[in-house]
Amino acid sequence: MDNKIVVYKSLFDTYNSMGLPVGTIDPFAAFTIHNLKDLHPELPFSSAGYRPNYFSFVFVKDADGQYTTDELTFASVPYTVYFTNPGHYKSFEWRRLEEVYLITFTEEYLKENVHPDIFKEFPFLLAETVLPRVLEPETFAEFEHLYQQIYKEYHTDSTYKKKIIANLFVVLLLKIKEYFWKDYNPIYEGNRSSQIVKSFRRHLEEHFQDLVNGKVDKPFRVQDYADLQSLHPSYLNNVIKSKTGKAVSVWISEKTITEAKSLLQHSTLSIKEIAYLLGFTESNHFSNYFKKHTSVSPAEYRKQGENA
Structure with a gap:
């Protein structure tokens, strides 16, 4: 097709x-x-x-x-x-x-x-x-x-x-x-709904790998993930939320934080460089975003890892 x-x-x-x-x-x-x-x-x-x-x-x-x-x-x-x-x-x-x-x-x-x-x-x-x-x-x-x-x-x-x-x-x-x-109940529906979720999660993983490897410099939004499956963004979001309990934006946020934590713990990149890799144009924006989701700043999180 x-x-x-x-x-x-x-x-x-x-x-x-x-x-x-x-x-x-x-x-x-x-x-x-x-x-x-x-x-x-x-x-x-x-x-x-x-x-x-x-x-x-x-x-x-x-x-x-x-x-x-x-x-x-x-x-x-x-x-x-x-x-x-x-x-x-x-x-x-x-x-x-x-x-x-x-x-x-x-x-x-x-x-x-x-x-x-x-x-x-x-x-x-x-x-x-x-x-x-x-x-x-x-x-x-x-x-x-x-x-x-x-x-x-x-x-x-x-x-x-x-x-x-x-x-x-x-x-x-x-x-x-x-x-x-x-x-x-849509959460019990199989077949294409499940395939939409699987495709979305695969696209999410692949895109973040491209981000951290420097192959792309802009993070995908809901519209981008919807376009990959020729779906309306609202419809993609509704299917993902009904199947997983989390909206697409939540998946993106959680994946961003997961990758940020990994880079802070396992790379020598500066916070500014990590911010840029994950699509943030300003390191301050990245720091505020990270703290909002983790309650600590990137610098504090990296220090915690060093002292562990």
């Missing part, structure tokens, strides 16, 4: 790049809902591979096609519900489209309109490769009722449009949680 697959930040960018109609897609919307029949005037259609930087639900009532998520391909048969989150490799093919509704949304939308601690309330949103669910018609009808209501409100000029959609969407999420992920 090509890790250089293009990343799209919105549905507008995705469809625009594919030469599909975007006249009805708001390029700045954090939440969208569309009947895909309106966006695919010519069939069959096969997309190129891409990585969306947004969440999506696809509700297939009547269509024929297929979806690929990461390395898994699924048939798009009637009464299927798909869910994907940011960073996954995706492609799709539609041979026939009658009624397929696509909802896309960003993490910012979720936190502002659904719940400030969204992944605690709805942990299944952190799920990795999620298998599609083919429902019984009567069960699918419950979801259809909700997404049709959301679609209707999406196209009104109501003063309360935003709040109504947000509340209906909460109901939709609760229904999905009830039917599919009632007892879901």
Whole structure:
């Protein structure tokens, strides 16, 4: 799989790049809902591979096609519900489209309109490769009722449009949680989530080795580690925190201190040189940082080692 697959930040960018109609897609919307029949005037259609930087639900009532998520391909048969989150490799093919509704949304939308601690309330949103669910018609009808209501409100000029959609969407999420992920806990999920953690920790180790060996002179931030896996930084942070109990920034801080301690104890480098190796432009900044995390200054720590 090509890790250089293009990343799209919105549905507008995705469809625009594919030469599909975007006249009805708001390029700045954090939440969208569309009947895909309106966006695919010519069939069959096969997309190129891409990585969306947004969440999506696809509700297939009547269509024929297929979806690929990461390395898994699924048939798009009637009464299927798909869910994907940011960073996954995706492609799709539609041979026939009658009624397929696509909802896309960003993490910012979720936190502002659904719940400030969204992944605690709805942990299944952190799920990795999620298998599609083919429902019984009567069960699918419950979801259809909700997404049709959301679609209707999406196209009104109501003063309360935003709040109504947000509340209906909460109901939709609760229904999905009830039917599919009632007892879901992301910390027990294996497969790709675990691979994300393993890759992050490997990247962390490799980057700090490059730092102390003078191969690079700038420490990675969350964005840099996310870019290495083609993930949104917030999404990477949420997966790492849910799996390990520590945010990416905490991992970086702890690794910085660990390497600093090792250099102070086992090298003859000056504190200024150590500060520079670890990416600090000022030795005073490094000293303050080290003391904040250890309660002693670098000089005091080195002296303690010498007296041990």
